[in-house]
Amino acid sequence: MEEGRHRRRHYFHxxxxxLDSEWRRSIQPVEPVIDLITREIPVRRVAIDFGAGTGYYxxxxxxxxxxxxxxxxxxxxxxxxxxxxxxxxxxxxxxxxGDRIPDIEADLLLLANVLHELPDPDxxxxxxxxxxxxxxxxxWRRIETPWGPPLHERIPEEEAVKMxxxxxxxxxxxxxxxxxxxxxxx
Numbered sequence: 377m378e379e380g381r382h383r384r385r386h387y388f389h390x391x392x393x394x395l396d397s398e399w400r401r402s403i404q405p406v407e408p409v410i411d412l413i414t415r416e417i418p419v420r421r422v423a424i425d426f427g428a429g430t431g432y433y434x435x436x437x438x439x440x441x442x443x444x445x446x447x448x449x450x451x452x453x454x455x456x457x458x459x460x461x462x463x464x465x466x467x468x469x470x471x472x473x474g475d476r477i478p479d480i481e482a483d484l485l486l487l488a489n490v491l492h493e494l495p496d497p498d499x500x501x502x503x504x505x506x507x508x509x510x511x512x513x514x515x516w517r518r519i520e521t522p523w524g525p526p527l528h529e530r531i532p533e534e535e536a537v538k539m540x541x542x543x544x545x546x547x548x549x550x551x552x553x554x555x556x557x558x559x560x561x562x
Contacts, residue, residue: 408551409514410436413484416547416559417510422482424508427490431457431469437486438466445480447472482508489555491515492530498539505543511560513540514552521554533558 413420420441425434428446430453437444438461446469448454454471461469472478477485477500485508492515494500504511518530533548533556540546544560551557 403554404514404552406433406436409433409512409557410440412549412551412557412559413437413440413512416561417484419483419509422480423484423486424478424480424482425486425488426477427487427493428457428471429453431460433486433488434469435460435464435466437484438469441483442468444469445472445478445482446470447474447476447478449473449475477504477507480507483510484508485511486514487511488514489516491536492525497531497536498542501539502543505562509562511540511544511558513558513560514555517554517556519554524554 422443422445423437423441424445424447425431425437426447428434428448429450431446434444434446434457446454446457448457448471451473454473457469458471461467461471485504491497491513501511513536515536516524516530518527518532520527524530536556536558537546537548540558540560544562546558546560549557549559
């Protein structure tokens with residue numbers, strides 16, 4: 377990892393509507409990831425959606441897992457997610473504000489478009505390994521895209537695989553054009 381590259385936090389600070397937009401659904405549809413989870417993660421009691429935003433993945437996860445913890449540093453995102461959960465009658469999701477992994481045992485930790493936002497992702501992955509049997513990372517490829525974080529803030533797929541491989545057996549899935557998908561299992 378380049379020295380100091382991830383010292384500054386880069387949080388998503390754009391209009392939250394992009395998180396549930398048709399554009400996002402066109403480049404990052406949820407269904408292939410839900411199919412992957414259904415196929416590869418047989419025990420689905422507890423999931424943590426870290427960096428849940430407005431619930432793009434949280435709501436589908438709530439249909440697969442007994443309990444979902446939606447963590448986000450942005451209170452506005454959690455407020456919007458809470459409204460969506462209430463409107464849909466979903467009661468198995470707990471909202472958690474902050475930037476720490478909850479101290480619970482989880483069957484899955486999902487990091488969707490979050491790895492590049494972490495100030496120091498390597499130790500974060502190490503901490504995750506102590507809590508989550510599986511980790512699913514979806515993040516921006518380091519290629520030019522019509523939208524997304526600056527290229528210099530994106531973590532290359534090979535670097536992400538190396539980080540996860542220190543703690544998990546990693547499989548790479550080619551699902552999206554602009555994002556890599558990595559599943560780590562203990």
